[in-house]
Amino acid sequence: MINNDLSLLMRRALAIARATGKVFAICLSKSWQLYRLTKRMRAGIVRFAYEKTDGTLRRAAGTLHEVVATIKGTGRPDDGCTVKYYDIEVDGWRSFKVENFVTVY
Numbered sequence: 001m002i003n004n005d006l007s008l009l010m011r012r013a014l015a016i017a018r019a020t021g022k023v024f025a026i027c028l029s030k031s032w033q034l035y036r037l038t039k040r041m042r043a044g045i046v047r048f049a050y051e052k053t054d055g056t057l058r059r060a061a062g063t064l065h066e067v068v069a070t071i072k073g074t075g076r077p078d079d080g081c082t083v084k085y086y087d088i089e090v091d092g093w094r095s096f097k098v099e100n101f102v103t104v105y
Helices: 003-020 024-043
Strands: 046-051 057-063 082-087 092-097 101-104
Touching (some): 003 024, 024 046
Antiparallel strands (some): 082 092
């Protein structure tokens, strides 16, 4: 793990703690889950679930592997509050807030 990964891990944990008010240890655990999710998405397709802003559960199949050709713009810088992924079911880029992550299945 490089220093940038550790920095992102802590920023995500702080974002989760601010949004939910939960104990930092729980937020750090969820941040590690998100780190492992993005690491697996860089290797291939992963199925996971998160809560959408309207409260419904979204089951997604996403990847970060070999999708560089689909990037059209510069996008926003990664602030640690969202996870961006390429949704293979709808052929488009999606994102979700880190505090809304549910599970990998």
